Amino acid sequence: MQLTEQYKIIDFRECGDERGNLVVVEGHQDIPFDIQRIFYIYGSDATVVRGSHANLNSQFVLINVSGTSKVKVTNGTDTEIINLDRPRMGLFLDRMVWKEMYEFSADSVLLVLASEHYDEHEYVRDYNEYLTMMQDGVNE
């Protein structure tokens, strides 16, 4: 499968008015799954690299609700870097995409919506193991 089919940038609806902004994210409408879990990452800085894993089952949507960060995604063949730089932008990541989040701004709050509950067993954290799995067609 092509990397371009494994991630997607989503522009959420914004209902802004003179009182400020309001961004709407609805499960199964704005994002392509039921939200089973949310977590958020803050207090990471420009020197930190997070993620560095792929997930056998989970799909994610990443949103920098405050500040900015970068996400490097790869399927072992192709690589893209996505700048998360506005609160109404979401990055959908499909199963088995290898991801690294880095260059967090000091005010970065990275919200993550996940399609599954946490299960450490579905994390692939060794990049060589990941490459072998991709070569063996886990992603087909």
Ligand code: TYD
């Ligand atoms: P980790 O997967 O390293 O975070 P990231 O990839 O986002 O940098 O997780 C850090 C710790 O938090 C690790 O001990 C597992 C735990 N954790 C949970 O218990 N539940 C969760 O939903 C997540 C994402 C992590």
